[in-house]
Amino acid sequence: MYKKPTTALIGIGMIGLSMVSTAEARDQIRIVGSSTVFPFSTAVAEEFGRSTAFKTPVVESTGSGGGLKLFCAGVGEGHPDITNASRAIKSSEIDLCAQNGVNEIIEVKVGYDGIVLANSKEAPQLNFKLRDIWLALAKDVVVNGEIMANPYKNWNEINPALPNKKIEVLGPPPTSGTRDAFAELALEGGCQAFPEILAIEEEDGDRYTALCHTIREDGAYIEAGENDNLIVGKLQANPDAVGVFGYSFLEENSDVIQGSIVEGSLPTFENIADKVYKVSRSLFFYVKKAHVGVVPGIREYLREFLSDKAMGDFGYLAEKGLIPLPSDELAKVRNTAENLIPLKK
Amino acid sequence: MTDIPENDVPLARVDWNSPEQSARLKKRYRTEKIFKSLAVLSLATAIAALMVVMVSIFTTGISGFTETRIELDVTLDANVVGDIANMSRPELETHIASINVNNILVRSLQAKFPDVTKRADVFALLRLFSVGAQSDIRKVILDDPTLVGQTVPISLLAGSDVDMLMKGNISREVEQADRKITDQQLAWVDQFNEEGKVEQGINWTFFTSGDSREPELAGIWSATVGSFLTLLVTFLISFPVGVGSAIYLEEFAPKNRFTDLIEININNLAAVPSIIFGLLGLAIFINFIELPRSAPLVGGLTLALMTLPTIIITARAAIKAVPPSIKEAAIGLGASHMQTVFHHVLPLSMPGILTGSIIGMAQALGETAPLLMIGMVAFIVDTPGGILEASTALPVQVYLWADSPERGFLEKTSAAIMVLLAFLIIMNGLAIWLRQKFEKKW
Numbered sequence: 109m110y111k112k113p114t115t116a117l118i119g120i121g122m123i124g125l126s127m128v129s130t131a132e133a134r135d136q137i138r139i140v141g142s143s144t145v146f147p148f149s150t151a152v153a154e155e156f157g158r159s160t161a162f163k164t165p166v167v168e169s170t171g172s173g174g175g176l177k178l179f180c181a182g183v184g185e186g187h188p189d190i191t192n193a194s195r196a197i198k199s200s201e202i203d204l205c206a207q208n209g210v211n212e213i214i215e216v217k218v219g220y221d222g223i224v225l226a227n228s229k230e231a232p233q234l235n236f237k238l239r240d241i242w243l244a245l246a247k248d249v250v251v252n253g254e255i256m257a258n259p260y261k262n263w264n265e266i267n268p269a270l271p272n273k274k275i276e277v278l279g280p281p282p283t284s285g286t287r288d289a290f291a292e293l294a295l296e297g298g299c300q301a302f303p304e305i306l307a308i309e310e311e312d313g314d315r316y317t318a319l320c321h322t323i324r325e326d327g328a329y330i331e332a333g334e335n336d337n338l339i340v341g342k343l344q345a346n347p348d349a350v351g352v353f354g355y356s357f358l359e360e361n362s363d364v365i366q367g368s369i370v371e372g373s374l375p376t377f378e379n380i381a382d383k384v385y386k387v388s389r390s391l392f393f394y395v396k397k398a399h400v401g402v403v404p405g406i407r408e409y410l411r412e413f414l415s416d417k418a419m420g421d422f423g424y425l426a427e428k429g430l431i432p433l434p435s436d437e438l439a440k441v442r443n444t445a446e447n448l449i450p451l452k453k
Numbered sequence: 454m455t456d457i458p459e460n461d462v463p464l465a466r467v468d469w470n471s472p473e474q475s476a477r478l479k480k481r482y483r484t485e486k487i488f489k490s491l492a493v494l495s496l497a498t499a500i501a502a503l504m505v506v507m508v509s510i511f512t513t514g515i516s517g518f519t520e521t522r523i524e525l526d527v528t529l530d531a532n533v534v535g536d537i538a539n540m541s542r543p544e545l546e547t548h549i550a551s552i553n554v555n556n557i558l559v560r561s562l563q564a565k566f567p568d569v570t571k572r573a574d575v576f577a578l579l580r581l582f583s584v585g586a587q588s589d590i591r592k593v594i595l596d597d598p599t600l601v602g603q604t605v606p607i608s609l610l611a612g613s614d615v616d617m618l619m620k621g622n623i624s625r626e627v628e629q630a631d632r633k634i635t636d637q638q639l640a641w642v643d644q645f646n647e648e649g650k651v652e653q654g655i656n657w658t659f660f661t662s663g664d665s666r667e668p669e670l671a672g673i674w675s676a677t678v679g680s681f682l683t684l685l686v687t688f689l690i691s692f693p694v695g696v697g698s699a700i701y702l703e704e705f706a707p708k709n710r711f712t713d714l715i716e717i718n719i720n721n722l723a724a725v726p727s728i729i730f731g732l733l734g735l736a737i738f739i740n741f742i743e744l745p746r747s748a749p750l751v752g753g754l755t756l757a758l759m760t761l762p763t764i765i766i767t768a769r770a771a772i773k774a775v776p777p778s779i780k781e782a783a784i785g786l787g788a789s790h791m792q793t794v795f796h797h798v799l800p801l802s803m804p805g806i807l808t809g810s811i812i813g814m815a816q817a818l819g820e821t822a823p824l825l826m827i828g829m830v831a832f833i834v835d836t837p838g839g840i841l842e843a844s845t846a847l848p849v850q851v852y853l854w855a856d857s858p859e860r861g862f863l864e865k866t867s868a869a870i871m872v873l874l875a876f877l878i879i880m881n882g883l884a885i886w887l888r889q890k891f892e893k894k895w
Contacts, residue, residue, distance in 0.1 A: 136843070138746075138843075140828075143856070146832070147666065147857065147858065149832075150664075150666050150832040151666040153832060153834075154665055154666050154667075154832075154834055157834055157835075158584075163835060164833075164834040164835055166747060166831050166832065166833055166843040167831060167832040168746075168747065168828050168830060168831040168832075169830055169831070169832075169853070170828075170830075186743060186745070186746075229631075335855060335856055336856070336858070337855060337856065337857075337858070337863070354858075356858045357858045359858075360633070360858040360859060360860055361858075361860070362630070362631045362632070362633075363623065363624055363627045363631045363632050422573070422576050428666070428858075429858065
């Protein structure tokens with residue numbers, strides 16, 4: 109009598125195992141990668157599932173680095189077909205891919221993403237230079253030609269044109285790709301304004317990177333977690349605070365928060381597309397050529413992503429906040445995708 | 454009793470009414486009062502905090518269960534629909550899926566607003582409606598093919614921006630450039646509204662569909678099924694193994710250093726952060742056994758590892774609570790140790806074991822962190838059909854929506870939290886009911 113549950117369990121276990129071993133060929137595209145590209149990738153996946161006979165692809169949000177690691181782990185059903193990235197693939201990652209037999213990778217650039225500084229509409233709009241941003245947020249700064257721990261407490265100590273308010277910046281944590289891009293574009297851009305730093309760059313590259321990229325830890329920069337909605341909410345509650353996040357969140361909440369001017373230009377759709385706005389980065393996805401034709405629908409997914417319906421001026425991706433490629437660049441990318449031209453090493 | 458032996462030191466008579474004694478008494482009462490009021494205060498703070506969370510979730514979430522629809526006279530043009538008179542049902546279904554419904558919608562809109570001719574304006578007009586409006590039209594044709602060629606009023610799903618506007622989440626006061634809806638679109642919505650064509654209804658889509666990038670089309674069904682499949686695996690693994698280990702450790706295992714070590718380890722594991730189990734699951738089930746990523750099977754196995762210590766600990770406590778007299782009586786009547794345990798001890802301790810298991814399951818239901826590691830944090834539209842298909846879970850759905858920029862997802866996040874809370878309350882309620890109904894007092 110008491111043996112029954114045991115036999116049933118063993119049965120279930122065996123069914124489970126047999127299902128695993130006889131798992132059929134995958135008929136669903138698997139995508140991993142950047143959380144910045146995730147909203148766009150999922151929008152395309154959904155439309156692709158709706159308008160074609162293929163299954164809706166599964167899109168995982170793993171971060172750019174995590175996505176590339178999974179992507180490069182090998183060829184075959186167990187490995188993803190496409191990875192999204194909010195930065196270009198590194199040569200070390202190409203090497204890792206090659207070690208695991210992933211030799212032909214197709215790079216598809218999909219557009220731009222602006223990183224904005226914004227504050228509540230109740231406070232006046234701010235006007236930053238990149239050097240102000242670095243001086244406000246770096247751990248060590250240049251004061252009168254000397255490098256010392258960041259002494260600045262209020263914005264107007266850095267630049268008299270800025271308000272006499274405490275420096276309080278809410279931004280992404282170090283694990284975030286947005287943070288990496290912010291450090292690279294805004295902070296490094298700002299610290300290059302100082303000849304002292306440029307002198308260090310020539311002598312000691314590592315020290316230069318550390319000086320330019322390290323953010324202060326004395327409470328002026330508050331890591332607000334990966335959730336940008338949270339930052340938007342906190343900005344509404346505290347008009348003196350400044351937030352750092354992706355352009356799509358500014359667009360979606362433009363009734364309550366305003367973007368700050370950086371180096372004379374506002375973070376608008378046009379300014380980011382025309383590359384007038386400085387703090388913007390390119391977004392990509394990478395396709396495993398070995399999977400095209402094996403997993404059904406990859407070509408069609410590429411076409412859907414690069415179609416006018418998605419990427420055009422009135423396309424649904426533009427509506428989601430993606431800043432599309434200019435037409436000449438788009439034509440090149442379309443050619444690469446259509447002919448599946450892999451990256452050159 | 455009153456006479457005290459002379460040799461003894463006479464006890465000093467205490468005057469309980471002396472001022473110093475009454476001061477002491479007062480002090481003792483005071484400390485008790487302070488302790489009580491501190492306890493009440495901390496409880497009140499906790500309840501207040503809980504209320505704030507609940508009220509904020511409830512007030513933002515409640516509108517997530519409703520949707521906005523706009524009624525429009527739609528001309529089902531026979532030229533666009535095609536000849537469907539003699540089609541069988543399956544033929545009809547595939548044919549209707551291929552109809553250019555967008556065309557029908559645009560023409561019907563232009564019939565209503567004849568002065569809208571510019572391409573950009575037509576786009577703006579079309580944007581009042583959700584992509585889901587197309588399936589509304591398709592459904593009408595499918596339900597009654599004889600309507601083709603006629604003009605019928607159809608209630609169409611409004612886009613998220615219109616929905617937000619009607620729910621008061623987009624302010625009309627701010628400048629046009631600062632809101633997602635233009636003045637022109639506002640005028641159109643107002644016109645529909647004056648004609649009484651705009652209505653709010655229960656959002657059944659929310660309960661029946663999977664994830665979507667469009668807030669008005671997003672639903673929790675696929676996440677709920679994913680959670681169910683995951684918990685099923687978790688239960689099937691952790692319950693028998695957990696109860697078996699508890700019986701062995703409590704009834705059969707010798708008491709020595711080795712079993713002590715095991716006990717300490719089990720207690721320790723119960724306190725290990727759940728993300729660690731996620732890493733373990735990733736290393737063993739995905740990287741070593743090579744089970745598919747994002748599958749409820751892997752999620753269930755991982756959560757089973759996490760739930761096991763909870764079940765073992767509660768099951769051991771329940772088994773220990775069965776009085777020895779029952780066991781001794783059974784053994785006295787000639788039952789073997791095995792028979793004693795399985796015929797008497799286990800049934801008597803079952804209510805306690807079930808309570809503990811349900812609480813462990815409820816904990817597993819609310820877990821996100823381990824699922825992050827094994828790829829269940831994913832955008833999944835299709836409802837999973839088995840434990841090997843990619844799926845997500847309810848708390849993960851909450852996490853994904855909370856991270857989405859669209860305003861419409863704010864209320865969906867809170868609505869999904871409410872559904873998750875409802876499940877947790879049901880499970881914990883069941884645990885309490887089981888305990889009260891079946892628990893025996895010795």
